[in-house]
Structures are given as C-alpha cells and as structure tokens.
C-alpha cells in the first residue's frame with residue numbers, strides 16, 4: 200500500500216497515454232496495455248487517448264475520430280476497467296493544453312531540441328511544426344495536471360519523463376510546491392521487435408498484428424515472422440537467444456512449454472514453421488477475449504461514448520482544481536489578484 204503518511208487510503212496515482220492510431224497491436228499490448236491492466240488494482244489509474252499529441256505528426260483530421268474511438272475500444276477490450284480506472288480522451292479535457300502553454304514559461308528551448316525523439320522525427324523535415332518541439336511539454340502537462348506519481352512507459356519515453364520531472368522542479372521552484380516529480384515505470388518487456396525481427400513493432404511498418412485480428416489473420420501474420428537468420432535449412436540447429444520468434448514465445452506462450460520449444464529449436468527437431476504455429480496459437484488464445492469484448496463495444500458504440508464522457512468528467516474536475524491553483528500562483532487569476 201501507499202507509504203505516504205497522512206494519505207489515508209489514497210492509492211498512488213498513475214497516468215499513461217497512447218496515441219490514437221486505431222486498434223491497438225501486439226506491440227502496444229506487450230509494451231504497455233498488459234501492464235496497465237495489471238496496475239488497476241493497486242493504483243488510481245488515468246488512461247488517456249492522446250489525440251492532441253496525434254496532431255503533432257502527420258495526420259488526417261477525417262481519420263482521427265475513428266482512430267480515437269478504435270483505440271478506446273482496444274483499451275476496453277484488453278480489460279481496462281472504467282469502474283476502477285479513469286479512461287478518457289485528451290482533447291475532452293482542454294486543461295491539458297492550457298497547462299502545457301503555462302509550462303512553456305519554464306521550459307528552455309534547448310531542452311526540447313535535445314530530445315532524441317524530436318531529433319529523429321525532424322531529421323528529414325524541411326519545415327518543423329512547433330508542435331513537434333513542444334510535444335514533451337504537453338506530455339508533462341498530461342501527467343502533472345493530475346499530480347500523478349507513476350507513469351508506465353516504454354524505454355523510448357524515459358527522456359520525456361525526465362523532462363517532465365525537470366519542468367515540475369522548475370515550476371515548483373518559481374511558483375511554489377504544487378507538483379510531485381513523477382517517476383517512470385518502465386515495462387519489463389524491453390523493446391519489442393516487430394515480426395520482421397529488426398524494427399520496433401509498429402502499425403505503420405506493418406510488422407505487427409492487431410489485438411483484434413481474427414485467428415486466420417493472426418496465423419498468416421505470424422507465419423511471415425523472421426526467425427534466427429543463421430537457421431537457413433530445416434536441419435540447421437537454431438539459436439533461441441537470437442530468434443525473435445522465441446522472444447515472443449517468452450512473452451506469450453505458456454511458460455511450461457518454453458524449455459521444450461528452446462530444445463526442439465536447438466536440436467533442429469522442430470522447424471520454424473511449426474514453431475511459429477505454436478506462437479500463433481498462443482496469440483489467438485490470448486486475444487480471444489479481446490475480440491469478444493471489442494465486438495460488444497463496436498455493436499454498442501454509445502456505451503463507449505458514455506464511458507469516455509464519464510472519464511472526461513472525472514478527469515476534468517481534478518484538472519480544474521490543479522489549474523485554479525496554477526493560474527492563481529502564476530498571476531493569471533487577475534480579479535482575485537487585484538484585491539490582494
């Protein structure tokens with residue numbers, strides 16, 4: 200339980216967000232969602248579809264509503280539970296963007312230009328939208344507006360979290376102690392490589408599989424997965440430690456089967472095609488309840504809307520409290536300020 204003295208029964212607060220790229224995929228599941236689902240019992244969780252972040256990269260306004268909805272369906276499908284967690288869409292709580300503007304006052308441009316993700320994303324751009332530079336400021340606002348203490352993220356977000364801590368420190372130093380410094384909770388699954396065995400799993404690279412895919416599609420996608428490159432012929436011994444399919448087995452297959460899978464690979468008793476069939480079966484079984492729940496929510500979209508409305512309302516009342524304090528301390532609550 201919480202160590203904080205005087206906090207009574209309050210559970211530590213968690214915030215995390217995911218960009219709306221439509222249905223979640225295997226990489227989202229292994230790298231984030233699986234962990235989010237588990238955190239719901241122990242923490243006061245806020246899980247957000249970050250659509251305001253999505254407009255910093257390339258995007259199509261017409262496609263965004265469906266992507267936002269579909270990611271929310273995926274959240275619910277994997278087992279994020281609106282009775283325990285606050286599940287909402289970022290743009291429904293405009294206080295996030297308001298706070299990010301106020302954080303601009305304490306964030307040096309140099310810090311933002313140093314972000315690895317910013318450098319990667321802008322490397323080939325001739326014209327850089329300022330939103331790409333300010334992306335981590337909005338991310339800091341997402342977290343700090345709820346005074347969240349813990350943020351489950353992938354390794355690629357550690358730098359953004361460090362910046363959020365820095366922003367909290369700088370703001371507190373100038374305006375008073377309002378924000379706790381949030382800690383990153385990096386998922387144990389490390390970097391999940393795509394089925395191509397080389398790039399990070401991502402929908403745009405086509406090297407993954409949707410968590411809502413039908414069994415045939417899962418089998419078909421997994422069949423194309425790249426295995427140990429040194430195992431050229433069926434009779435060559437394989438090296439599980441160098442095989443991305445084996446890594447995926449470690450995340451998804453019944454642990455009791457792993458020693459056999461490794462052994463059959465090393466001794467070339469089982470071919471890669473069959474080995475991938477076992478992985479596909481594990482994924483199909485794991486995702487079955489997700490497909491079931493997603494079907495329900497797609498047939499009843501008004502339930503999803505109601506859940507997100509409710510989440511936004513809960514989130515917003517907290518966000519408003521923080522903003523009232525922040526605005527006052529920064530001198531933006533001018534009517535009250537006059538009478539002091």
Ligand code: TRP
Pocket residue numbers: 214215216217218249252337338341342350351352356359
């Ligand atoms: N930048 C995160 C990512 O790409 C998404 C995100 C936005 C986020 N706001 C957040 C993650 C706040 C954690 C906390 O994965």
